[in-house]
Amino acid sequence: MVSSKDVAKLAGVSQATVSRVLNTPDLVKKPTLEKVQRAINDLNYIPNAQARSLVQNKSRTIALLSGPLHNPFFVDTTTAIVNYASQMDYRIQVQFVNDHKLNDAYTIALEHKVDGIILSCILNDDPIFEKLKRMNVPFITYNRKHQNNEYFVEIDNYEAGYLSAKHMIDQGHELIAWVGGPQNFSTFYHRFQGFSQALKDERIGLKPEYIFNTDTTSTDISASFHQLMNLKNPPSAICAGSDSLALNVMDNAISMGLEVPKDVSIIGIDNVDLSSHGSIQLTTVGSISGRNLGHLAIQKLIDMIENKNNSCVKITEPVKIFPRSTTSQKVKQT
Amino acid sequence: MVSSKDVAKLAGVSQATVSRVLNTPDLVKKPTLEKVQRAINDLNYIPNAQARSLVQNKSRTIALLSGPLHNPFFVDTTTAIVNYASQMDYRIQVQFVNDHKLNDAYTIALEHKVDGIILSCILNDDPIFEKLKRMNVPFITYNRKHQNNEYFVEIDNYEAGYLSAKHMIDQGHELIAWVGGPQNFSTFYHRFQGFSQALKDERIGLKPEYIFNTDTTSTDISASFHQLMNLKNPPSAICAGSDSLALNVMDNAISMGLEVPKDVSIIGIDNVDLSSHGSIQLTTVGSISGRNLGHLAIQKLIDMIENKNNSCVKITEPVKIFPRSTTSQKVKQT
DNA sequence: TGAAGTTATGAATACGTAAACATTGTAAAT
DNA sequence: ATTTACAATGTTTACGTATTCATAACTTCA
Numbered sequence: 001m002v003s004s005k006d007v008a009k010l011a012g013v014s015q016a017t018v019s020r021v022l023n024t025p026d027l028v029k030k031p032t033l034e035k036v037q038r039a040i041n042d043l044n045y046i047p048n049a050q051a052r053s054l055v056q057n058k059s060r061t062i063a064l065l066s067g068p069l070h071n072p073f074f075v076d077t078t079t080a081i082v083n084y085a086s087q088m089d090y091r092i093q094v095q096f097v098n099d100h101k102l103n104d105a106y107t108i109a110l111e112h113k114v115d116g117i118i119l120s121c122i123l124n125d126d127p128i129f130e131k132l133k134r135m136n137v138p139f140i141t142y143n144r145k146h147q148n149n150e151y152f153v154e155i156d157n158y159e160a161g162y163l164s165a166k167h168m169i170d171q172g173h174e175l176i177a178w179v180g181g182p183q184n185f186s187t188f189y190h191r192f193q194g195f196s197q198a199l200k201d202e203r204i205g206l207k208p209e210y211i212f213n214t215d216t217t218s219t220d221i222s223a224s225f226h227q228l229m230n231l232k233n234p235p236s237a238i239c240a241g242s243d244s245l246a247l248n249v250m251d252n253a254i255s256m257g258l259e260v261p262k263d264v265s266i267i268g269i270d271n272v273d274l275s276s277h278g279s280i281q282l283t284t285v286g287s288i289s290g291r292n293l294g295h296l297a298i299q300k301l302i303d304m305i306e307n308k309n310n311s312c313v314k315i316t317e318p319v320k321i322f323p324r325s326t327t328s329q330k331v332k333q334t
Numbered sequence: 335m336v337s338s339k340d341v342a343k344l345a346g347v348s349q350a351t352v353s354r355v356l357n358t359p360d361l362v363k364k365p366t367l368e369k370v371q372r373a374i375n376d377l378n379y380i381p382n383a384q385a386r387s388l389v390q391n392k393s394r395t396i397a398l399l400s401g402p403l404h405n406p407f408f409v410d411t412t413t414a415i416v417n418y419a420s421q422m423d424y425r426i427q428v429q430f431v432n433d434h435k436l437n438d439a440y441t442i443a444l445e446h447k448v449d450g451i452i453l454s455c456i457l458n459d460d461p462i463f464e465k466l467k468r469m470n471v472p473f474i475t476y477n478r479k480h481q482n483n484e485y486f487v488e489i490d491n492y493e494a495g496y497l498s499a500k501h502m503i504d505q506g507h508e509l510i511a512w513v514g515g516p517q518n519f520s521t522f523y524h525r526f527q528g529f530s531q532a533l534k535d536e537r538i539g540l541k542p543e544y545i546f547n548t549d550t551t552s553t554d555i556s557a558s559f560h561q562l563m564n565l566k567n568p569p570s571a572i573c574a575g576s577d578s579l580a581l582n583v584m585d586n587a588i589s590m591g592l593e594v595p596k597d598v599s600i601i602g603i604d605n606v607d608l609s610s611h612g613s614i615q616l617t618t619v620g621s622i623s624g625r626n627l628g629h630l631a632i633q634k635l636i637d638m639i640e641n642k643n644n645s646c647v648k649i650t651e652p653v654k655i656f657p658r659s660t661t662s663q664k665v666k667q668t
Numbered sequence: 669t670g671a672a673g674t675t676a677t678g679a680a681t682a683c684g685t686a687a688a689c690a691t692t693g694t695a696a697a698t
Numbered sequence: 699a700t701t702t703a704c705a706a707t708g709t710t711t712a713c714g715t716a717t718t719c720a721t722a723a724c725t726t727c728a
Contacts, residue, residue: 001391003684014708019686029706044468049445050384050393051684054713057335059384061427069403069413070607079403082430091446093395094416094428111383112425134378247611254612273404277581278588280613337714348678353716363676385714388683 002043011039022047053113061091062301063109065119068096071244072272074120077142077294081118084298090115097121102128110135116301118294122146123184138304140313142297145186153297153315157187160269160285160319161194164239167267167283167321169202172330173237177210177228179221179249180241188213188241191269195239210235218248225252229264236264236330243268243275243284250282250326261328271322281325287317336377345373356381387447395425396635397443399453402430405578406606408454411476411628415452418632424449431455436462444469450635452628456480457518472638474647476631479520487631487649491521494603494619494653495528498573501601501617501655503536506664507571511544511562513555513583514575522547522575525603529573544569552582559586563598570598570664577602577609577618584616584660595662605656615659621651 004018011018013032020028021036028036039045053059064081067074074096082092093112097105099121106128109117117139122129129146132139145152168176178195181188192213199206209231212224228235240246246268253260260266268275271286287293300313338352345352347366354362355370362370373379387393398415401408412428419426427446431439433455440462443451451473456463463480466473479486502510512529515522526547533540543565546558562569574580580602587594594600602609605620621627634647 001684005684015685016687016709017707020707023686027706032707046441046444048388048447048684050387050447051713052686053384054382054388054684054715055686057713069409075403075409079430082428086429091427091429091442093425095420095426096413096416107380108425110380113382113384247613251612260613274608277614278585279581279594280611335714339714349715350679350717351677354677357716361676366676382714385683386716388685388714389716391683 001048002045004045004047007036007039007043007045010043011036057113058115059091059113060089061093061112061114062298062305063105063112063114063117063119064092064094065097065102065105065109065117065121066094067120068098071242072247072274073143073242073244073270076273076292077120077297080292080295081298084295085302088302090302099123102126106131110137116140116305118142118297118301120144124186124189125184138301140297140301140304142293143187147186149314150312151314153293153300153313153317154186155270155287155293155317156319157190157269158194158197161191161196161239161241162198163194163285163319163321164191164267164269165195165198166202167285167323167327168237168239168265169198169204171237171265171327173235173265174204174330175210175233175235176204176237176239177235178212178239178241179224179228179245180211180213181216181245183213191241213241214245216245221245221248222252225249226256229256229258234264237327238264238266240266240268243270243272243282246282246284246326247274247280250280260326265327265330267327275322276324283324283327284322285319286322288320289317291317293317335382336379338379338381341370341373341377341379344377345370391447392449393425393447394423395427395446395448396632396639397439397446397448397451397453398426398428399431399436399439399443399451399455400428401454402432405576406581406608407477407576407578407604410607410626411454411631414626414629415632418629419636422636424636433457436460440465444471450474450639452476452631452635454478458520458523459518472635474631474635474638476627477521481520483648484646485648487627487634487647487651488520489604489621489627489651490653491524491603492528492531495525495530495573495575496532497528497619497653497655498525498601498603499529499532500536501619501657501661502571502573502599503532503538505571505599505661507569507599508538508664509544509567509569510538510571510573511569512546512573512575513558513562513579514545514547515550515579517547525575547575548579550579555579555582556586559583560590563590563592568598571661572598572600574600574602577604577606577616580616580618580660581608581614584614594660599661599664601661609656610658617658617661618656619653620656622654623651625651627651 005015007018008015066078069075085092095105119141120143122141122144124147141152145154180192183189214220214224240249246266268282268284271284275282275284339349341352342349400412403409416426429439453475454477456475456478458481475486479488514526517523548554548558574583580600602616602618605618609616609618637643
């Protein structure tokens with residue numbers, strides 16, 4: 001492979017001068033500059049970023065530990081994160097993380113001496129949180145947060161759950177089910193808390209047979225949905241813990257021959273881009289500002305990296321309902 | 335940062351022995367092994383992958399130059415690529431590439447001494463193709479291919495276009511429009527060729543006012559669709575150059591108050607995962623085997639990297655129609 | 669017992685770059 | 699003309715690892 005030494009030899013200068021041509025061209029005289037640049041072109045020289053990282057002790061690389069892209073939330077965030085990073089001249093190393101392989105993912109990131117880590121997949125009480133703090137590598141979580149309440153960007157999950165239930169109640173529904181996810185994810189936990197509180201405030205009972213906290217796999221969602229609809233009093237409305245869950249529930253409803261919202265109203269949370277597609281029109285709860293959580297997070301992370309800014313990031317975006325076509329007024333049964 | 339030297343000092347051995355413990359533990363005596371491992375744990379030592387790459391001259395990193403994720407095709411392929419690579423212990427560096435920033439993307443990849451490049455975004459006559467060959471870095475294109483007909487994985491695009499038109503004709507449609515993309519993408523070019531040939535074979539005229547090769551932006555698609563539907567004889571069927579385009583067209587149709595397929599039939603190409611969602615049910619053309627192009631491509635690429643396998647990859651997957659709910663029999667106008 | 673072979677370890681080097689330090693050249697100021 | 703300052707370049711070192719080569723310790727077998 002052609003190195004800066006080869007360039008130096010061809011140009012008749014020292015390797016240091018080649019380095020200067022690349023990094024601080026103002027410090028090098030015009031004739032030498034041109035000589036070196038000519039040599040660079042002639043040899044098709046491409047500097048080795050790895051070697052540079054080694055000596056500079058920074059890689060301009062950020063590890064992204066994302067959830068899977070079949071969840072449209074991560075489609076939006078991944079796009080925002082990769083694009084903003086590219087624009088700021090950072091590389092993104094992605095991994096799609098199943099929760100039980102978290103530790104491998106962190107290790108891989110750390111081995112590669114990334115300048116920072118941006119991650120979604122963290123549990124409330126994840127021991128990795130303390131580990132990352134000790135490692136002294138800048139990191140931030142988006143969407144989910146750790147119980148320590150540090151370095152996160154989220155939406156107001158409690159309020160989102162609350163509004164979601166409230167919306168259904170306002171539409172006249174009384175048989176309202178919850179299809180959520182694991183309670184050791186901060187998102188699902190607080191969303192469910194909000195949901196519960198809304199029912200309580202409106203004096204609607206929280207029936208255990210209406211509550212499903214799935215593992216977010218489509219088989220589990222499917223099973224939950226079928227159990228729900230086979231109750232003797234099936235719900236007329238379903239609050240889903242996320243848009244991804246809501247879309248999955250919709251898919252199940254339709255393939256069961258049910259009409260949404262006529263037979264069952266469905267609402268999600270997150271307001272993912274896909275939810276507004278004409279064929280989907282999912283009613284949902286999302287950030288008022290419309291700002292992408294991934295974008296906010298990567299911005300903050302790069303700021304932390306570059307400005308050694310240690311002020312702890314804690315962002316909670318306020319939310320509102322985005323009414324679309326998957327929820328409707330409950331018609332009284334005759 | 336703690337290095338293998340620090341570990342060596344603490345364990346009372348040489349740095350070489352630490353390296354051996356990590357890479358060839360069978361060559362080191364049990365007591366020393368344990369001493370070193372204890373030191374590694376005590377110091378929380380994490381090997382530096384960059385330094386390793388430098389000396390070994392391989393990074394176990396692959397650059398992925400993908401199209402944007404708002405195109406659901408790339409959602410499917412990116413998932414497959416990242417996951418397979420992770421499984422094979424390779425890291426993926428993603429970039430989402432706008433076509434006019436191609437060269438930057440390649441340069442960035444090469445600077446990082448990636449072991450290979452997997453890319454979709456190549457033009458028929460892209461000069462980068464020769465450059466990559468000269469660089470001697472393994473690469474493969476998925477979806478699109480270069481006119482050189484080397485190192486690609488694609489579906490049978492011509493046949494896909496042909497079947498797409500044929501399907502509409504079989505349904506009784508005669509006013510069939512095409513909404514495609516740039517003709518210097520191999521995909522759109524061959525799909526359009528197939529489409530044209532089908533019309534010709536069935537003695538249906540190819541009216542220029544029914545042909546739109548967009549730049550794939552939603553504004554252009556929107557404009558094209560409106561032009562189409564404002565013709566005095568608007569088409570009863572639209573063949574879209576890809577599922578992404580088809581979904582975009584559907585979205586436009588619905589927001590114009592049209593019903594699909596009652597008012598207009600729509601068919602895509604690619605059979606992306608999203609197309610089978612209950613609320614969408616997009617009729618489309620896709621690989622018979624159902625194998626993901628990204629998966630095929632990354633498999634081949636890693637094989638090339640590891641086995642120095644120089645046999646040129648040329649894969650064209652056969653296709654078939656996946657009939658769903660966005661196309662229907664043309665009802666004769668009264 | 670000792671030579672030959674084998675196993676375990678250490679010492680030295682290379683990878684490609686940036687940066688600290690040293691040296692030379694050149695121009696300005698006296 | 700001589701000093702002084704600074705601009706331009708070269709020399710050397712460091713980053714953290716894997717690897718080659720050298721050496722020491724230990725077996726084996728006659």
